[in-house]
Amino acid sequence: MLKQSTSLKVRLPALVVALEVVMLFLYAVFVTYDDDADAKMQTNETRPMDNTLYRDYHFFADVQVMIFVGFGCLLAFLRLYGFSGMVFNFLTATFAIQWAILVQGYFQFYSDGKIHLGVINLLNAEFACAVVLISFGAVLGKVSPVQLLVMALLEVPVFSVTEWAVLKYIKINDAGGSILIHLFACYFGLAVTFVLFRPSLNDGHAKDVTCYQSDILSLMGTLFLWVFWPSFNSALTLKGDDQHRAVLHTFIGLSSSTLTAFAFSAMLNKRGKLTLADIQNVTLAGGVTVGATVDMMITPAAAFALGVMGCTACMTSAASTTFTASQGSSPRWRGICAILLATEETYGPSLYETFAYRAPPEGDPKLLELQKLIPGLKPGLGRSGKEQAVYQVAALFCTVSLAALGGIVTGFVLKLPFLASPSDEWCYDDEVFFEVPSDFDSPGLLKVPIDSQETKV
Template sequence: MTDSSTNMRLKLPITCFILEIILIILFGVLVVYDDDTDAKAFNKNMKMNNSTAGGHNGHGSGTSDDTDYNNDFYYRYPSFQDVHVMIFIGFGFLMTFLQRYGFSSVGFNFLIAALSLQWATLMQGFFHGLHEDGKIHIGVESMINADFCTGSVLISFGAVLGKTSPLQLLIMAVFEVTLFAVNEFILLSMLGTRDAGGSMTIHTFGAYFGLMVTRILYRPKLEQSKHKNSSVYHSDLFAMIGTIYLWMFWPSFNSAVTAHGDPQHRTAMNTYYSLAACTLSTYAMSALTAHDGKLDMVHIQNAALAGGVAAGTAGEMMLTPFGSMIVGFLAGIISVLGYKYLSPILEEKLKIQDTCGVHNLHGMPGILGAIVGAVTTAVVPKEVYGNGLIKVFPDVASGDRETTYQAGVQAISLVITLAIAIFGGLIVGFILKLPVLGAPRDNACFEDSVYWEVPGEEHFEEELTAVRTEETDKMNS
């Protein structure tokens, strides 16, 4: 099915090799282990145990005391692994609902995630991780933050799913990771915004960046591929695998980089109950909005996750289980209504072809989460936190700002995120329109065999060739 414009035989290898070589060089120049990862740095202040024990295979040459287990690895790695599963399995399989695009959904997800996490390590380190020695010090928390940034790119991928080439996706990832790091630096480092689970920095940014890209890449003749922009029984079942993985691990996602102790515990719990409440409201609204009362799998696959998005910003705050359930309940309602009524309007009136409906799963729930975070900051007295205030609002605890001022910062941060995402997405969208990047034709969107070897697809190749021949004859006549 590949024609000259979509042939990736040279374009993709050259791009991948160049990008990876640049990354390797930059890592060699700029990146070193942090104190919890470097052998000399971690052990220099440790109390050394003078006793030794022999070992036949070399593994028992010494014994470690309890300070080994103070290494950040033992606190953060379980959360990292949960987040990593979400990125590569959760997001990947969630997008397999298209009947002829399963290879691309999982495969391109794999490709751009692998690039993004490397580039994110550099960009996040450059903007808010450089040390006095001019190096970026990385450890397990760096890996988590890189995965967070990657998650934002994958959200944008959902908006352009089926209509872009792997080359376009790689270029989009490079630019988006950079802009993500800029937005994160402004919010978290300069303004002191609290956004533990990334309602703003991850979900809102990724959604509206992707929506602007897909707006610029609008295809007026996409109806030629409309019959493939749908699911079949087994593809929806695969997508539910992604949903379940995301749903299960979302408490880890939101709490992964929060302060140890009660904030991390509280974030996981608030997310847990928000997701549960969201799921029930999703099922209720799905049946309610259908004329025959039947459930829509699109709603269940996506809207049931909106509670995790909406609990992101306020998760570490004293939201209370009761409050988190209200947030999840509202998120499910908003998301289903978005899929049912708003998505068709966005495509018809604003020319935004949002394949996965990221506006309904990540955009609107992300905004809801940001608003909940600002309101919770303003209305919950700082006395409620007691000595734990310093972990959640360090600037308030130090007396540098009041809770009302912090709430204002939270609100302004949402506006800044939307501005960077929207304008950044518009600019990157125009870059991705370059013909050399090999986007699929209007009649070949949502189709694996454009970029993949697909077993048993020979008959479809012949069918497409016949269509192209007919189009050529019409043009010549």
């Protein structure tokens, strides 16, 4: 019989109702429409097609597919944990996006003390959600939905504070989120698992296995992520040539990492066969690796090389067997080199748009000259390429430190006994939290219900 401590009958409804009541209050008090969604701001001269909806919605829709379909299917790779992988992803993502709109909006309050909600807010919230879902991969099968909601509740603010501090005070380039999304999520997830470590699972678990159907479903998730990753990496870049480069570099990086993953998978397998886990996870490494430099003039050849490097790092890493680690182990030092080598000779005046913090400061005569060439160019900090590279390194260490600290604290919170954590024997099993069909766990055969003595064939 299942232990009563895993029952969701009171815990999940109580937590969800409490969270939704608090958020309803916060939305009512602090959230309003942005100008492009506010009917009062529209006039006879307003051109509907100039609305930011038509600029941002297709990116939002693409990332939606990645979040709910791509991640959902990818996390359903365990034989007895398909319901949980997809449904807990659905539950956690929905809450994380709602919560991130508020938390991220706190750092963007307008003069009226309101969060002005537009599609761009939803898009930013989905990036915060992606952080939670990547970290979810590190604890998959070993936590309850109540614990996942608590993890999202704590991780979103830690991520948002890190994002705000790094972008506002350290000021870096990270268009595709290699540092602030993937690196943060990796170390946060690893820190949580460090605290939640279960010694009895160290040598594996009988239910920590895949099957033919679950592997196919997970591979579908990989394909959805692969197809839409260019939108993920380019969504928040500067419109125009920067965004164009981001799409090109992401596709090239993904393509090269995919081919390299196939080669490595066959080469490293003792019998010279392909391992599906490599295809499911490591093929995506190129999208992560190019992230920090995705909008820069790194050349298509460099994007190709970054894809190969990212895949190689994942395949040769001892931690590459987990989804989270494979997302966090891709090299990012190429981005620092790209910043060091970025010059006006390569970029022209647009150097100071792509690297906004290298623009001349207020009062510098060069700023006036540049503003004639680039109307609307804002004053920067006048950093050199070397100085900006140092700040990129500082951002790496800051992100890892805050993620690890936040993950450790979160791990201790998740160990609280009333959060319905499954026992070791019931890890990786849908039956702990779901009513399962009669053929659960037995393809082609009917399963005997737990509370029944009858044998069904």
